[in-house]
Amino acid sequence: MASQKKVAETPAPAATRPSILPIDASPVQELGREADLKAFRDMLLIRRFEEKSGQLYGMGLIGGFCHLYIGQEAVVVGMQLAMREGDQVITGYRDHGHMLACGMDPRGVMAELTGRRGGYSKGKGGSMHMFSREKHFYGGHGIVGAQVSLGTGLAFANKYRANGNVSLTYFGDGAANQGQVYESFNMAALWKLPVVYIIENNRYAMGTSVQRASAQVDLSKRGASFNIPGELVDGMDVRAVKAAADRVLEYCRSGEGPYILEMKTYRYRGHSMSDPAKYRTREEVEKVRVESDPIEQSRARILANGWADEEALKKMDAEVRKIVNEAAEFATYDPEPDASELYTDILR
Amino acid sequence: MPTQVLMPALSPTMEKGNLSKWVKQEGEKVKAGDVIAEIETDKATMEVEAVDEGTLGKILVPAGTADVAVNTPIAVIVADGEDASAAATPAQQNKAAQSAPPAAAPATAETPKAAPSAVANPPQPTAQPVPEFGDDAQEDVELVTMTVREALRDAMAEEMRRDPDIFVMGEEVAEYQGAYKVTQGLLQEFGASRVVDTPITEHGFAGLGVGAALAGLKPIVEFMTFNFAMQAIDQIINSAAKTLYMSGGQMGCSIVFRGPNGPAARVGAQHSQDYSAWYSHIPGLKVVAPYTAADAKGLLKSAIRDPNPVIFLENEILYGQSFQVPKVDDYVVPIGKARIARPGTDVTLVAWSMGMTYALKAAEQLAEQGIEAEVIDLRTLRPMDTETIVASVKKTGRCVVVEECWPQSGVASEIATRIMENAFDWLDAPVARVSGKDVPMPYAANLEKLALPTVDEVVQAARAVAYR
Structure with a gap:
């Protein structure tokens, strides 16, 4: 459609990618050695961190809700590769990956999961509520869709201050059906706010598939009536994410207004830790793992290009595991917040 | 029969407005829907339309008149052959104004969502400039x-x-x-x-x-x-x-x-x-x-x-x-501090916002009956100035809370609890509350009046807790 103008696309080799869906994804651009290795390591950190979170949950160290990001790592890591200092990130409750990608300390994140005083929110926020002004991470929000209006407000502040920063506002396919998302789209387009709406379409809103919840399943078109351009991106390929992010961040930064990126992705684990897993087959999950895993794709590419050998990647994995184990150790033995913290931070 | 054109209301809360301009002059023919005048308030302007065909027989309120009360006759439209001088005398006009429907519909609604009607004279307080100001104000300040x-x-x-x-x-x-x-x-x-x-x-x-x-x-x-x-x-x-x-x-x-x-x-x-x-x-x-x-x-x-x-x-x-x-350069009132709006010794009345209009009038009536009420304007609901309320109740031993919200889980029940927690031994009567009635707000004028707190209810409650 005419209004769905795409920003100038960089020509790239038509790489054949295994994909979970036959999508007309945006083009892939090779990252090069350094960036590909960094992306691999960042994704691996999220994967190992989340695996450890699952273990600690099973041990009863993490309570309540805990939404793991396993399978979706390429989305946030690819976006992060394209960001610049000052750009803000805000997301919903599946937020551990975003925090790690923003450079927040794994110890502080893990200690928040276990509700300890060394956690990012002194143990008062939990899995869904962490923030870092220093790293420009604005949460961590538990009400589905609420972060979309907030992220649009971050973009409003950027425009008000003319600071050239862009708000990266993440939400899922479930949130894409919330009314305030469209209220926000309208204002963002009306006022040309610098915001990228990143829809992490992992195909299931809790147990309800996109097909069962959405009249228009092509979520990249959800901005059409506001003239917000959108495109589909293979969210399992960090190169595709980075290529889209480069173009779109430039578009938003230059004052053109908002843009929608629908990331086709997949979560391997349940919606939260208590997921009956009755809404999809084991085979479906296994197929995605085998054919499209973002980290395995990255590993194969690095080896094929000779950017690192098996030994070097193993060593990297060991380093990442060490960081995660230390974070878990810290989160296990760090004391709970002092009782006096009950009544602090209500007002300032 | 000459038709009176009455000063219309732009909103349910308008009491008076300015007649800024006559578009039609005496003797001019008018049709229903013709704009004959313009009025304005500090909020908005609107056009006054003729509702009848005829001749603008007489202009009763000249252009440029300020503060014309709603429902005042402003002109007379006469049918062919009628005499404008047949228009009612001023005394009769006022009488007519009370029963006559307003003669114009607003051309511009000031609250698009609220879609105010032009129905005149809703029940409302008649407060004119009230000589009240914060106790934070210094005496010598202009x-x-x-x-x-x-x-x-x-x-x-x-x-x-x-x-x-x-x-x-x-x-x-x-x-x-x-x-x-x-x-x-x-x-x-x-x-x-x-x-x-x-x-x-x-x-x-x-x-x-x-x-x-x-x-x-x-x-x-x-x-x-x-x-x-x-x-x-x-x-x-x-x-x-x-x-x-x-x-x-x-x-x-x-x-x-x-x-x-x-x-x-x-x-x-x-x-x-x-x-x-x-x-x-x-x-x-x-x-x-x-x-x-x-x-x-x-x-x-x-x-x-x-x-x-x-x-x-x-x-x-x-x-x-x-x-x-x-009139000072930077007039700031701290959040969290209540204000004694009227000192008294016999009963404490606590109110805020619109509730203060009931409380102050009730205090006047109570004074005439020999009961000196202390009126606290709470000003801030959170954090609540419990100290000022408790100090007053310790002095008076009685308290009535006035609120427009519904009674269940209202602010008055919170205040009553705090008084019980902090001044139980000083109470000479249970804390009373005058709240909005426990119903959705009705539209009909009489029912709406019944749904809201009244001065009389506050007076009765104060007398009850004072056993008078």
């Missing part, structure tokens, strides 16, 4: 008379001049000059980037405002009325009020949500509700509800400077009322 509306605007303008991070957003705040004209003139002074008209999208712009506040700006978010803020209450509570705590003190937001709250007049159940209890329930919010213009100004300035989210509850009926405001 006082100026201004309306609550003007005081609120001045507060915003002064703060916006001081700090470029402050901006106002909401429906009709800019080009329309405010649905209730509270933001009048701000667009002209501060421009469209700081006085931002939003679409009708309360949930969205409340969230957007909170996001901008998390990023460090200081938004003033105007709700056309707090009735519409129910669509936005998730962002107010979950995002604005809780984020500081959830972030372990890292990320707070300095934001003011303001607009008219509480029953208006004749607007029905969905546009007439008091949210005092709703917001005062929430840790992480401050909730302010001023009565006088001085407090409106001083407290709004404090609210804008406050680093926390502040709910600023105004009242449509009070907007047009005048009070004396200290």
